[in-house]
Structure formats: C-alpha cells, structure tokens
Amino acid sequence: MQTHGEPDYPEPGGSSRATINALDKLDPNSPKFEDAARDCRRYLPTGGSSTPAERSKVLAEALQFAHCMQTHGLTTWPDPSSQFGYMVAPVGAAAKSPIYLKAAKICRPLLPRG
Numbered sequence: 001m002q003t004h005g006e007p008d009y010p011e012p013g014g015s016s017r018a019t020i021n022a023l024d025k026l027d028p029n030s031p032k033f034e035d036a037a038r039d040c041r042r043y044l045p046t047g048g049s050s051t052p053a054e055r056s057k058v059l060a061e062a063l064q065f066a067h068c069m070q071t072h073g074l075t076t077w078p079d080p081s082s083q084f085g086y087m088v089a090p091v092g093a094a095a096k097s098p099i100y101l102k103a104a105k106i107c108r109p110l111l112p113r114g
Helices: 016-022 032-045 052-071 093-094 098-110
Strands: none
Touching: 052 098, 093 098
16 A cells, blocks of 8 residues: 555554554545555455455444443444444543543454454
8 A cells, every 4th residue: 555655554563543543644535545455455365355244244243342332431432334444442532541441341352353
C-alpha cells in the first residue's frame, strides 16, 4: 500500500491505537486508495477474498463484541458494519478510561479472530 500511493498506510504489528489513528487519516473512497488496494489485494492472507459465510461469521462475532462492550458501560460503542468493519479500541483518553479497560478485559475473548 505504501509503495502504491498510500505512504502513510500503517505497518503491520503496530499498536491498535496507532493503526486506528493512521487509518483514520486515509480516504478509502479515493481513487488513489482504491488503486492501491486493488494492486495489493493479492498480498492479503486470503488473497483479499472471503466467502459470504466467512464475512457473516466475522460480522456476527463483531456484533457480539460490540454488545458486550455496550452492556459493560460503553453504551455508545458502535455496532459493526459490513461496509466499515468494527471498532476494537477507542482513541485518545478514552482508551485509558477505567470503564473501557474493564469492558475490554471482559469482552476481548469475543473479538473475531484474524
């Protein structure tokens, strides 16, 4: 992605907060991003494709995670979207709040794998 027009695309293995911050700065609807994603799709573990059943399973797991976060004090935690994915960690001061830390510890086992 970095060599195909998105030099600010985050490196794998970084902190989730840094990755989220970097991804927030990108425009996935821009022609530059779409071209880079198309050119680089083959490097994804699944070749950039998954079956409808696999996508449904991940979305269902992400929904369980979101509902867990909501029931453990984070009532505004967003539900997942098939278009935009799902949130795993807040950004900034919210990531250090006692409510988030407690909910994340409880709900982490529900996060979709991969």
